Amino acid sequence: MHSTELNNDFAMFFYINFLTNFQYKTFDRTKMSIIQLDTDSLTLAIAGDSRDYTQAFDAIIKDHEFYNINNGFFFRENGKQKILGVHIEKQGYNCIALSLKNCIIIDEIVLKGVILDQNPQINERTFVNHIIIRTVTAAINTTLAQRKGLMSCLQMERNAITGSHTKLIVLPNQSCFPFIYRIKPDKYFIKQ
Incomplete structure (x- = not known):
């Protein structure tokens, strides 16, 4: 039991390290939204350019030099296995x-x-x-x-x-925001 907790701590440390020291510094967060988050997985919605969905992170990298220097610490290379590595498992339009x-x-x-x-x-x-x-x-x-x-x-x-989260507010431009108690849709502003 203790080793399981220890492994989860290592995974959590890696995950937080990836988010704070790489993802937030490298990618334009205004073009990226977290869809679902778990201890071992992360699903992102990325507003890239006009290419198809296989572009991965190419269109949202804001610091190419930092990305090129540090991506080897986090991402797998050429399909090789990597302990506590990040890889793209699935991609799609929706x-x-x-x-x-x-x-x-x-x-x-x-x-x-x-x-x-x-x-x-x-x-x-x-x-x-x-x-x-x-x-x-x-x-x-x-x-x-x-x-x-x-x-x-x-x-x-x-x-x-068994369960689903169905409380989302859909704005006129089809953006979705989480339901927050006592906040009505007219309180959200869309930057045109």
């Missing part, structure tokens, strides 16, 4: 985060702890049904495990979709 660990990028659904290939019942309609009628969706993960030389097929059932 990202919707319904709650923590639960987001859709384009038509690709990401749901932590659920093997989606084994659960075809989870699709975009499942998320919509959850928001509208509050259905709880179960998923079954099938994995192989070996113990004392004996291979077993394990099936674990878990609740896949």
Whole structure:
């Protein structure tokens, strides 16, 4: 138990170090918004240039010299594994985060702890049904495990979709802001 907490502390230190000493100094934060944040993952919305979504961070780098000197400390190189490294896992035009660990990028659904290939019942309609009628969706993960030389097929059932955060304020220009108690949409200003 103690080593697990220690590992999480190391990961948290790396994560905070990446955010404060690299991301905030390198990227234009006015063109970047955090969609979802977890102890081991970060989903960003990036307002880049007119190229397609594979541009990654190219259009929002504000200090190219600092980026070139320091990106090797954080990002993987040529697909090599790196302990506590940062890499782009998925990219797309649209990202919707319904709650923590639960987001859709384009038509690709990401749901932590659920093997989606084994659960075809989870699709975009499942998320919509959850928001509208509050259905709880179960998923079954099938994995192989070996113990004392004996291979077993394990099936674990878990609740896949249980909650969502639906309190967002959508402004006339389609920007979304979090719901804050006693703050009405007319208090938000859009810089034209």
